[in-house]
Amino acid sequence: MGMNKSNLERSVSSVGSQKTRSLALGEKAFNIANYSFFILFMLLCVYPFYYIFINTISDNTLSARGQIMFWPEGIHFNNYLQVLQIPNIYHALLISLLRTLLGTLLTVLVSGFLGFMMTQRKMWLRRFVYRYFITTMYVSGGIIPIYLLYNQLGLLDNFLVYIIPGMVSAFNLILVKTYVESSVPDELQESAEMDGAGIGVVFFRIVLPLMMPILATLAIFSAVGQWNSFMDTVLYVTKDDLHTLQYVLYRYLSQATALANAVNSGSMAAEDVGTSVQTAQSIKLTVTMIVVIPIFMVYPFFQRFFVKGIMIGAVKG
Known part of the structure; x- marks a missing residue:
């Protein structure tokens, strides 16, 4: 009777730990997806202003041609x-x-x-x-x-x-x-x-x-x-x-x-x-x-x- 009780407790403990690990993995996956989404959303919001700024300090000819996309070229402040x-x-x-x-x-x-x-x-x-x-x-x-x-x-x-x-x-x-x-x-x-x-x-x-x-x-x-x-x-x-x-x-x-x-x-x-x-x-x-x-x-x-x-x-x- 005592052996059956201890086995039952171990099985319950094992199931609980498995659920905890599953919950922890699910929470980590959710956090990764959540942070990834908001980082991407932040970049989408920031990029237009970054694009405008790098075009204002880049060569005007290259900027007019649409060649300045991610980093400035021919930097000037004229x-x-x-x-x-x-x-x-x-x-x-x-x-x-x-x-x-x-x-x-x-x-x-x-x-x-x-x-x-x-x-x-x-x-x-x-x-x-x-x-x-x-x-x-x-x-x-x-x-x-x-x-x-x-x-x-x-x-x-x-x-x-x-x-x-x-x-x-x-x-x-x-x-x-x-x-x-x-x-x-x-x-x-x-x-x-x-x-x-x-x-x-x-x-x-x-x-x-x-x-x-x-x-x-x-x-x-x-x-x-x-x-x-x-x-x-x-x-x-x-x-x-x-x-x-x-x-x-x-x-x-x-x-x-x-x-x-x-x-x-x-x-x-x-x-x-x-x-x-x-x-x-x-x-x-x-x-x-x-x-x-x-x-x-x-x-x-x-x-x-x-x-x-x-x-x-x-x-x-």
């Missing part, structure tokens, strides 16, 4: 040096930096406060105001009415045309409202109000510090939008001293394309242009890198807040 010699580019860079910093700061503050107010049940006509903002996501007056409105408000050829229109967004309002309702306990505000705190004190001293993840998310959205925007310059600004970096580079890109077309049509000899002069493709790629680099530098600092803000703001309860 493309960047020539782009940085564009007239008024540094002033345009200053305008872009100012509109990005001020626009992002005010958008975050205004959207944060309005989103918080949309959670206040005692706010007069709260539901109507919130639905009014949501309606603007689907209904727009069009470019001409907006242009006439900006003209009446004195925003044409005014730096504030870059700041004021983007301060309030229905999408940002939804994100903040959902985040506050799901992540900020009502008891905090109630206890503060019992101590005599007003709505401003509650927002800036209690709620605002708890909203950092969603505010960082809004900051990323706003900063990227402000930095990349140039159509508002095209439509509403004629003064040269208010042109943004993206608009100046856009004009320069158009001129470079015309130059390349002149060479290809034979109206200008290739020897007259020279291999050191940028081609249309080198202009496009260099401009792309100059515009993208600042966002690359800022995004890693906000990434962890971005992920947390989106996830928490998307789940209620």
Whole structure:
């Protein structure tokens, strides 16, 4: 009887160890496949930017022929040096930096406060105001009415045309409202109000510090939008001293394309242009890198807040 029991225990132990080894092998296989997939996905995401960069520092003739694929050839930095010699580019860079910093700061503050107010049940006509903002996501007056409105408000050829229109967004309002309702306990505000705190004190001293993840998310959205925007310059600004970096580079890109077309049509000899002069493709790629680099530098600092803000703001309860 004792022998049968020990044999049974050994057989059970053997089966358990086999299952453990099988599970360990399966887990290792899954991890290998998982890591391989994400490494491949990462390479697919990184390669386009790597491709653009190596083409901006390679021989422009080889780049125009599509011969630069994996590593640079004939390395030089003339493309960047020539782009940085564009007239008024540094002033345009200053305008872009100012509109990005001020626009992002005010958008975050205004959207944060309005989103918080949309959670206040005692706010007069709260539901109507919130639905009014949501309606603007689907209904727009069009470019001409907006242009006439900006003209009446004195925003044409005014730096504030870059700041004021983007301060309030229905999408940002939804994100903040959902985040506050799901992540900020009502008891905090109630206890503060019992101590005599007003709505401003509650927002800036209690709620605002708890909203950092969603505010960082809004900051990323706003900063990227402000930095990349140039159509508002095209439509509403004629003064040269208010042109943004993206608009100046856009004009320069158009001129470079015309130059390349002149060479290809034979109206200008290739020897007259020279291999050191940028081609249309080198202009496009260099401009792309100059515009993208600042966002690359800022995004890693906000990434962890971005992920947390989106996830928490998307789940209620």
